[in-house]
Every structure is written in C-alpha cells, then in structure tokens.
Amino acid sequence: GAVVSQHPSRVICKSGTSVKIECRSLDFQATTMFWYRQFPKQSLMLMATSNEGSKATYEQGVEKDKFLINHASLTLSTLTVTSAHPEDSSFYICSAGGDGKLFFGSGTQLSVL
C-alpha cells in the first residue's frame, strides 16, 4: 500500500483563495520532505525542501511567501498556496524521505479559476 498519502488529489478554487495540500508518511518517519511542481508535459521541478521542525529551504525563483510549507511533525508536511492565481494551476507532488527511503505522493492537481 501507499506509504505517502497526499490530499486532496484534485482541487478547484477561485482566484484569490488559499489552498492547503497535505503530505503524510504512513509507515516511516519522514525527516525530510520535498515539494515538486509539474507543469503540463514538463518534468518535475523542485520547489522546496523541508526538514522536520525547521524552516523550508526554497529553490531559486520560488516565492516563499506564496508557497508556505510547514513540516511540524515527522509524518506531516503541508503546502499552502496563498492567494492562488490561474498561473499557479499545476500538478503538485510531495515526497518524503527518511530511514534511507524516499517515496512520492500521488500528487494534487490544482486548478485556479
């Protein structure tokens, strides 16, 4: 079964609202979590890396005030897209690493109208 659970799988929201995406590790303690973004027909681009209990490290060009990442426990990380706009529409995927393992979530398709 899945060892990383990502919810929701699909979300549609109005422009200006905020959306929270959850990523949970089910069978292991995820000391590190990664958030990726995938545009249609493109590869996955790393947005940020978060270690449990620490502030996330964002990749160049990623707005930390827009994409809020919280990794408060060894089993849960959240990505909040604040004041979402249509250009934020994308496929977001998390991955969780720990105990020498790395697993990916099933992804969240965000559509901002």
Add this chain to the structure above:
Amino acid sequence: AQSVTQPDIHITVSEGASLELRCNYSYGATPYLFWYVQSPGQGLQLLLKYFSGDTLVQGIKGFEAEFKRSQSSFNLRKPSVHWSDAAEYFCAVGAPGGYQKVTFGTGTKLQVIP
C-alpha cells in the same frame, strides 16, 4: 550541480517489442539513480533504483536498468513491452543518502501500438 538528460521526448514501440529508454546524468561522484513511471494524472511510481553494487538493476513490471559509469548512463530496458506500459518515464539522480534532493530528467513519453 547534478543534472539528468533524457534525449528522447517521445518513443513509440509495438506491443511485444523490446524497449530501451536512455538516460545520462551529470554528478561529481557516484550518484543514486532512479527510474519512475507516471501514468496520466497520477503520481510517481518507483520502477527501480541504483545505489551501489551490481550495475544491472532489476525493477518492477519486468523493467531493468544498467548503470554504466564510463558512459554516465542509466538506461531503462524491457524485453517485451505491454500496452499497459504506455506512460511517461522519468530518470532521476540524487545525492548519496537515498533521500536527498532528487533531480528529474524531462521525461520520455512511451506510446505502445498494437
């Protein structure tokens, strides 16, 4: 900086034919290498990974990959493709540690024809 190149954007093969997807990486030392598959609208599923040891790695669904240090390659192969293998395939490289930052290639879309 680590990087991955997948030179083939799109590949079409007949069902039952053999398959090889190319992957070249750039990394200063021996990297951790991965192949993932993504079906439309789905997340990523790990096919196989190479950390060390035997350079020919067996994965799920009948896939295998061979690490060739001299060529900086990690090509994915399957002797006989099934229609259900149609998907997008991503090669990825990571720093040793297994769960460090992973860099993905641009992907190869596989189409399988009857």
